[in-house]
Amino acid sequence: MATKKPKSSSKSKTSKSTKSKSASTTTVKSVSEAPATKTAVTTKSEAITSKPEEKKPIFKGFFSKKYEENESILTIFKDHKFYGALLGEIIGTALITLLLFALSLMGLSTIATYSFAVIAIFIGVYAFSGACLNPIITAGMMASRRMSVIRGVMYIIAEIIGAWIGWLIFNSFHLAGGDSAYAIPTMSEIAEGNFGIVTAIEFMAAIIVAFFYARAVKYKRSIFTFAAIVAGGFAFVMVISYVVSAAFLSLSSNFIVNPAAALMFQIFPTSGENFGEIFGGICQALSVYAILPMVGGVLGFYLSDFTAKLSGENE
Helix, strand or coil, rough: CCCCCCCCCHHHHHHHHHHHHHHHHHHHHHHHHHHHHHHHHHCCCCHHCCCCCCCCCCCCCCCCCCCCCCCCCCCCCCHHHHHHHHHHHHHHHHHHHHHHHHHHHHHHHHHHHHHHHHHHHHHHHHHCCCCCCHHHHHHHHHHCCCHHHHHHHHHHHHHHHHHHHHHHHHHHHHHHCCCCCCCCEEEECCHCCHHHHHHHHHHHHHHHHHHHHHHHHHHCCCHHHHHHHHHHHHHHHHHHHHHHHHHHHCCCCCCCCCCHHHHHHHHCCCCCCCHHHHHHHHHHHHHHHEEEEHHHHHHHHHHHHHHHHCCCCCC
């Protein structure tokens, strides 16, 4: 007779497999439910601990460096590009000085020609040095930390040398002409007791020129736009200075708004009763045509940066 196999073993196996499946299902459920619970707890904790994002101070980084960090007196003279920049400043300032002398002889009717010439000069020199070409601009660049002090000082020296070269060229042609109907213009308004008026015009004009230049730097990727804004600023200043001085105050229109070029327009007294009078005249001329305009240049750059920060332009 065939013996029947007991069914208890198969039943036990089935029950075990069923229990294991239910256990695994419970485990999967618990695992799947765990992240949801954890996420809910995390979300609640984040909602409790989250705070409104704090706004950065508006003027944060206002006085931060905007030039290369490694530029110093120990490194700048080792770079051949620096000497190319100095040469560019000399050439550009010489051309500007020649243009100013010619303009002072030809009159304000050539303002359009002057603007186009300034655009050409700035476009031609910008790639070398950034085309400051004016101690007013250079002082503003240093004060706003767009330029290192050592570079700024060397630029100002180069600009004075360039203005002197421009004067030499212009004076050479004047002397070659013999008895010319035109004389090299000078700036002698402060000798006539107009110290306050001339100072105010030069100071106001310096602020405007520096402001336009600071705004033009924002468009340095387009050299033509940059040069056009700078030339427009100079043209605007010349028109305003002429109207205020000649039309309202009956003064001459020899307002240069460029300390390097102004030194070539014989601003220093050449005679006096004693040394003290001559020295006082020199100090007075320097303050009117050099020192105070450079202070105005610094204010013009700060005015531009201050307005840009308030408007959120740099964000």
